[in-house]
Amino acid sequence: MIAPQPPHVPVLIDEVIAGLAIAGGERHVDATFGAGGYTRAMLDAGARVIAFDRDPDAIREGAPLMAEADGALTLIEAPFSAMASELAARDIDAVDGVTMDIGVSSMQLDRADRGFSFQADGPLDMRMSQSGESAADFVNTADEAAIADVLFHYGEEPRSRRVAKAIVAARPIARTSELAAVVRRALGHRPHDKKDPATRTFQAIRIHLNRELDELAQGLVAAERVLRPGGRLAVVTFHSLEDRIVKRFLRERSGGEPAGSRHRPAIAPSRAPSFEPPARAVRPGEAELARNPRARSATLRVAMRTAAAPWGEGES
Numbered sequence: 169m170i171a172p173q174p175p176h177v178p179v180l181i182d183e184v185i186a187g188l189a190i191a192g193g194e195r196h197v198d199a200t201f202g203a204g205g206y207t208r209a210m211l212d213a214g215a216r217v218i219a220f221d222r223d224p225d226a227i228r229e230g231a232p233l234m235a236e237a238d239g240a241l242t243l244i245e246a247p248f249s250a251m252a253s254e255l256a257a258r259d260i261d262a263v264d265g266v267t268m269d270i271g272v273s274s275m276q277l278d279r280a281d282r283g284f285s286f287q288a289d290g291p292l293d294m295r296m297s298q299s300g301e302s303a304a305d306f307v308n309t310a311d312e313a314a315i316a317d318v319l320f321h322y323g324e325e326p327r328s329r330r331v332a333k334a335i336v337a338a339r340p341i342a343r344t345s346e347l348a349a350v351v352r353r354a355l356g357h358r359p360h361d362k363k364d365p366a367t368r369t370f371q372a373i374r375i376h377l378n379r380e381l382d383e384l385a386q387g388l389v390a391a392e393r394v395l396r397p398g399g400r401l402a403v404v405t406f407h408s409l410e411d412r413i414v415k416r417f418l419r420e421r422s423g424g425e426p427a428g429s430r431h432r433p434a435i436a437p438s439r440a441p442s443f444e445p446p447a448r449a450v451r452p453g454e455a456e457l458a459r460n461p462r463a464r465s466a467t468l469r470v471a472m473r474t475a476a477a478p479w480g481e482g483e484s
Contacts, residue, residue, distance in 0.1 A: 178205040178269055179463035180404055183450045187402045187470035190215045194264035197255075197394070199248035199387060201226050202273035204233050207241065210267075216240045218255065218263070222247045222297040226275065247297075249386035252393045262396035268403045270384055270410045272296070272374060274462065284374060286348035286366050292341060294374045303373050304342055312336045322381070322409065323372025330354050331369055344370075371407070384410060388417045389481045392442055397475035401443070404468050411467050418446045418471050421479060440476035447471070 178184070184206060190196065192214030198207045201219035203226070210217050219241065221227055227245045234241045246254050248268060255263070276296070277285045283293030283303060292304040307315065316332035319325040334354035341347050348366040355365040375381060391401050401418075405411040418424075423441040450468040457463055 178202070178404070179452055179456065179460060179466040180450060180468045181205060181209055183468055184267060184402050184404065184470075185209050185213060187447065187450075187468070188213075188265045188267065188400050190265065195260070196265040197248075197251060197263050197267065197391075199251060199266060199268040199391070200270070200273070201230055201243065202269065203275045204230050206267050206269065208233065210265075211237055211240055215265075218242045218244065218258075218260070220244050220246055220248045220251055220254070223273075223276065224298055226273070247383055247387075249383050249390055251387070252390040255394055260394075263394050263399060264396060265400045265402070266391040266395060268384075268387060268391070268401075270404065271380065271406045280344075283344050284370070286344045286364070286370060289343055289345040292344055292347055294370075294377050296378045301377060303347075303377060304340075306373060306377060307335050307347065308340050318376045319369055319372045321372070322375040323368035323370075324409075325368040325372065327355060375409070381409060381413060384413050385417075386481065388414065389478075392421065392473070392478045393480075395473040397473055399473045400470060401473065402468065402470045404466055406465050406467075411469075414469050415449075418443055418469060422446060422471065439479050441474055442476045442479055443471040443473055445471070 188196065188210070190210060190213040194215050196210050196215040196217050198210060198217055198219040201207060201221040204219070207217050207219050217240065219230065221243075222245065224245060227243050230243050234243050244254050251266070272284050276282050280288035280290035283290045292302065292307070294303040312332045315335055316328040319328035319331055325331060331351055331354050334350050335341065335347070338346070338350045341350065347369070348364070351366040351369045352364070357365050388403075395401060403414045405414055421441060421443045422445045424445060447470045452463040452466055
């Protein structure tokens with residue numbers, strides 16, 4: 169038995185483990201290791217786990233769990249989009265399950281020095297891999313139109329141009345508190361508002377810097393490739409942009425595209441479905457929401473791999 173879980177318990181963990189239906193000795197991928205909550209639960213269920221994370225902090229802090237697991241856990245510092253090539257490099261042809269918990273981890277959000285959140289002041293960073301362009305680099309060098317596009321497309325910010333103009337006028341911006349203050353001034357903010365107006369801007373910049381939506385699309389294709397027939401894919405998303413990608417992927421891969429109409433004739437599927445029709449989406453109940461308010465927007469989708477060949481990237 170693995171020691172008790174760390175403070176950051178992933179959302180919908182019971183539902184994820186139930187959806188994976190782990191049998192002892194199976195090999196599973198935790199595509200987003202984070203603080204190790206899903207991995208611990210998989211190990212307790214008898215699985216051998218290969219866990220990915222592009223954040224070097226997560227890999228380093230997971231070392232004690234790997235030692236405790238006594239050979240049942242492998243940690244890989246890499247984005248989950250690379251899971252197929254990383255597994256192949258270790259002579260692993262197929263796995264019994266892949267779990268993906270999309271977005272920023274609680275561990276990253278709660279550390280002010282990582283710069284993901286405006287709840288506490290810190291350097292404006294937001295890099296999951298701790299390398300490459302930082303959030304400060306982006307807001308201080310990108311032109312106004314580019315910033316507005318990022319805020320609109322990835323944050324669904326309806327007043328993106330106003331916020332982008334305010335950001336450019338306030339340069340240089342080096343701290344999370346500074347960026348949040350700029351956005352609040354641009355949009356108006358009352359301390360008791362239900363949602364801080366800076367939320368959409370921080371989400372958008374984080375998604376852009378870390379290529380999160382591209383990573384998700386590529387990760388789903390990689391999971392399709394490495395899952396054996398009967399293997400299960402479980403994906404937890406936290407906002408509509410992510411969930412839309414997962415929902416569309418599983419709908420296409422399970423042959424569930426609309427049947428057509430007199431205006432749009434049905435197109436015969438050119439590929440055999442690589443997934444069974446997914447189970448009904450699961451969302452957190454009242455007890456979990458009371459325990460973990462961050463679970464409010466979470467959605468879990470689970471689907472089983474068929475014996476058909478993978479479709480691959482860009483196919484539908």
